[in-house]
Amino acid sequence: MNITAYFNYCRGEIMPYLTEEQVKQFEEQGYLVVENLLSPAEDLDPIIEEYKDVIDRLAQQLYTQGEISSIYADLPFGKRLMQIYVESGKEYTQYFDFCLPQKKVTEDTPIWVGPAVFNIICNKKLLDAVESLIGPEIYANPIQHVRLKTPEQLTPKDPETGRPLVPNASWHQDNGVVLPEADETDMLTAWFPLVDATVENGCLELVPYSHRTGLLQHCPRDGFLQIPSKLFQQERAIPIPLKRGGVLFMHRRTCHASLMNYSDDVRWSFDLRYNPIGQSTGRNDFPGFVARSRSHPETELHDPDRWAQMWYEARRTLARRKENPVYNRWHADAEVCA
Numbered sequence: 001m002n003i004t005a006y007f008n009y010c011r012g013e014i015m016p017y018l019t020e021e022q023v024k025q026f027e028e029q030g031y032l033v034v035e036n037l038l039s040p041a042e043d044l045d046p047i048i049e050e051y052k053d054v055i056d057r058l059a060q061q062l063y064t065q066g067e068i069s070s071i072y073a074d075l076p077f078g079k080r081l082m083q084i085y086v087e088s089g090k091e092y093t094q095y096f097d098f099c100l101p102q103k104k105v106t107e108d109t110p111i112w113v114g115p116a117v118f119n120i121i122c123n124k125k126l127l128d129a130v131e132s133l134i135g136p137e138i139y140a141n142p143i144q145h146v147r148l149k150t151p152e153q154l155t156p157k158d159p160e161t162g163r164p165l166v167p168n169a170s171w172h173q174d175n176g177v178v179l180p181e182a183d184e185t186d187m188l189t190a191w192f193p194l195v196d197a198t199v200e201n202g203c204l205e206l207v208p209y210s211h212r213t214g215l216l217q218h219c220p221r222d223g224f225l226q227i228p229s230k231l232f233q234q235e236r237a238i239p240i241p242l243k244r245g246g247v248l249f250m251h252r253r254t255c256h257a258s259l260m261n262y263s264d265d266v267r268w269s270f271d272l273r274y275n276p277i278g279q280s281t282g283r284n285d286f287p288g289f290v291a292r293s294r295s296h297p298e299t300e301l302h303d304p305d306r307w308a309q310m311w312y313e314a315r316r317t318l319a320r321r322k323e324n325p326v327y328n329r330w331h332a333d334a335e336v337c338a
């Protein structure tokens, strides 16, 4: 639905959450920052509360295994996580993530699909804003992650390669990580921090208007994808610092990366994705769901337990499969990658 069609639709009974200017900025520049969309106390603190238990269980487990010398119960989440990483020399992102890895899924692959995570995916204010940008039939796309961006100098390194175990997101478009069948999916990224995201602790940076030049070639490098700098105007990049409560919306073709974390604490954020119902999510093996449907509200999922079960079922199915699905379409031997 384009803007005009959408605002005509809204002249009915449902009012758009975002203003016409905001929607226009998103369409023209490929991103939109909405400060204070979420309430830190009502919308974000329940997530932080839930993750306290998650990190507690991890700490107990590692302590029992002799990997760490204390469970660090008194430390806040970020400092506690760093203590665990530094002492064990390992990273545990997957333990906190609400998405499965693309490869090597086993029955024991950790995943955290708790009710506070489900609730934020279905958050009314978030969906109101999403509705203004992609229309009223909203599917929660299963490409969704927690990011625990650790301070540069404390991040454990791979003993063999010397590379940091928590990589920096290099320049990419989110469209570049889906299957080609989802290239025309109107996938919207909603990125928001659980702690204030600053230039110092590694907020995102992006290139306004970069969504207009189509899908760019990505190059596999060290197991990650990166768009060569000659293909876009990296010098036009702007940082997007964001306070708790703010949300950054990005078009699927907006070029973005994350800055280094030079602070002494973890930059903790969520990135969720949504697309209009019926379009390919680009990850067929992962479960999405109808988050909002004005035409068929009875198809909406409201049960956090059912959602968690769907992920456990997907994990079981993937663990039994011999071949891994391949989501990458990019090759390092492409000329532009040289």
Ligand SMILES: O=C(O)CCC(=O)C(=O)O
Pocket: 147, 149, 169, 174, 189, 191, 204, 256, 257, 258, 269, 271
């Ligand atoms: O948070 C990050 O560092 C990377 C996030 C990202 O690339 C995204 O949300 O699409």
Ligand SMILES: [Fe+2]
Pocket: 172, 173, 174, 256
């Ligand atoms: Fe991204």
